[in-house]
Amino acid sequence: MTGDAAIGELKKKVKAGEEWDVVIIGGGATGLGAALEAATRGYKTLLVEQADFAKSTSSKSTKLVHGGVRYLAQGDVALVREASIERGLLTKNAPHLVHNTSFVIPAYSLWDSIMYTVGLKLYDWMAGRLSLGRSRHISKRETLKRLPTLSPARLSAGILYHDGQFDDSRLAINLVQTIAEQGGLVLNYMKVTGLEKNSKGKIIKVKLQDVENNDTHHVMTRGVINATGVFADDVLRMDNPGARHSIAASQGVHWCWTATFYPATMR
């Protein structure tokens, strides 16, 4: 349930003294994923987001649903296998949001060519039947045709491989709809401003503030998930005011060359 109906439901449940199994704070990718898991497993689930869903980092990503290709270079095979399977499942479950994109890695030596070709063949193989397409070695000519702004000077060849690209904020909205369908209560413009504990120090209530009209609500819960991303320390301090900073905010930039990013006139 979402929107005004969800606020009505919240008030009704609070008045009846109902308890949630879990309150999830934060309506970005992490919170929505956690809420989907909880609701589909039959837990009474409440998710609250202080602004629009996916308002923060989750609508500002590079929008790649990748199989973890960069973790391959770090040797984290288990993570690549898991990410490749997740990528494949997302492609199957949400074909309206995910599409196959081809990428080209330029190679500047024979060693580059061999290393990337072998690595990306391994990447294909790890995805098994959920692979998005076979990677292949391409000539210098084809590399320049696909990436015309590359300097040809030291270029020797290229390796083309496939990964997924997705609409991150739209996926978030579809997750909200699915959580609601599964019986979860999902509220945005509802900010967590405090946590209340019992005599044993266990969190039993979450204080919510309706950002639109300043109404406050106290909801009872058996558990809380802090999925507030870069804001996680603020919530952590509601639990433990002396908690040390655990997050250092940084800005990230992803720069990627893809064969499909180019408008037709540049090909």
Ligand SMILES: Cc1cc2nc3c(=O)[nH]c(=O)nc-3n(C[C@H](O)[C@H](O)[C@H](O)COP(=O)(O)OP(=O)(O)OC[C@H]3O[C@@H](n4cnc5c(N)ncnc54)[C@H](O)[C@@H]3O)c2cc1C
């Ligand atoms: C430049 C960049 C590129 C990226 N590219 C990719 C990519 O291509 N593919 C990929 O898979 N990942 C990518 N990522 C990573 C991905 O975007 C993040 O891991 C993900 O969005 C984090 O989601 P989150 O839910 O943890 O945090 P957020 O999206 O920040 O969500 C936290 C939410 O908590 C809410 N909140 C905070 N405090 C409160 C409160 N007191 N009460 C209620 N709500 C509160 C906030 O409003 C916010 O909406 C990229 C990240 C960056 C920075």
